[in-house]
Amino acid sequence: MTEDDIEAIEKEMLEELKRPQGRSILVCPVCGSTDVTYYMDLKMGYQYQCKSCNYVGVLVLEADVTSSPEK
Numbered sequence: 863m864t865e866d867d868i869e870a871i872e873k874e875m876l877e878e879l880k881r882p883q884g885r886s887i888l889v890c891p892v893c894g895s896t897d898v899t900y901y902m903d904l905k906m907g908y909q910y911q912c913k914s915c916n917y918v919g920v921l922v923l924e925a926d927v928t929s930s931p932e933k
């Protein structure tokens with residue numbers, strides 16, 4: 863392995879670190895839909911709303927974007 867190779871790997875690792883950590887999508891705990899948006903309730907505060915089943919609540923699942931099976 864040459865010095866250039868090591869430099870390239872180091873650069874790659876730095877790029878990896880720069881990426882936003884914990885990038886995930888919101889998943890509805892009721893129907894499993896990813897069509898979940900933030901929902902602001904004046905009384906209850908910050909919640910989530912599922913557009914598929916109209917679930918509203920503070921509980922929401924998070925799925926990793928990279929491992930999401932969208933094929």
Ligand SMILES: [Zn+2]
Pocket residue numbers: 890891892893894895912913914915916917
């Ligand atoms: Zn839902």
